[in-house]
């Protein structure tokens with residue numbers, strides 16, 4: 379078994395780790411390797427970026443770490459425990475409890491208001507009866523997190539009525555409402571202009587610093603990647619370099 383790459387500080391606790399991850403996709407008769415023996419470890423409260431050219435396997439790695447997909451070989455571990463081989467329902471539950479996801483194109487539900495969009499992860503977690511009992515509490519949690527994202531004045535708006543930056547802040551609010559331990563962000567600035575993109579990165583940095591939220595962010599943009607504490611550079615499915623940001 380290959381060794382996990384060193385973390386930012388020796389004392390940091392390994393929170394989430396990948397050991398010798400291999401992943402390939404089928405294209406017709408062919409098997410196309412995408413990740414080849416990737417090892418990485420992420421300490422609690424760390425802000426890590428995964429950078430690399432298009433097709434280098436960044437999103438695939440993020441999906442494996444967040445239990446959205448399974449590796450062909452290797453392991454994903456949370457607090458030292460293997461989690462990639464758990465039964466599907468356990469994986470689903472764990473994913474819902476541990477991870478918050480933010481995507482390039484927001485993935486907000488267009489027919490719902492922001493408040494309703496943000497409540498959705500809580501709805502998925504409980505039975506209809508529990509949801510009905512807790513609905514006022516859930517609503518106030520959603521209001522609180524939307525307020526924190528500067529969207530208090532937009533709670534009854536639908537996504538189509540918002541700017542790109544506002545939609546991404548709403549998507550972050552939705553990712554945060556379940557109090558995740560790890561936020562996984564796939565090209566969170568990819569659909570935004572430079573200034574709005576920077577505002578989103580500032581927001582993520584603040585969440586990381588103030589709330590000690592672990593953040594793993596995929597980007598193809600070096601200037602964005604350097605704003606994390608540590609950079610994993612992928613090339614053709616392998617870790618080419620592991621860098622401390624300046």
Ligand SMILES: Nc1ncnc2c1ncn2[C@@H]1O[C@H](COP(=O)(O)OP(=O)(O)OP(=O)(O)O)[C@@H](O)[C@H]1O
Nearest residue numbers: 403404412430431432433434435436437438439598
């Ligand atoms: N579900 C899939 N089925 C088949 N091939 C896939 C699938 N997902 C990704 N791939 C292929 O795997 C390779 C790596 O994809 P991945 O999305 O992980 O790269 P990436 O570095 O995130 O690229 P980008 O920056 O363009 O999003 C690409 O060649 C892609 O076409």
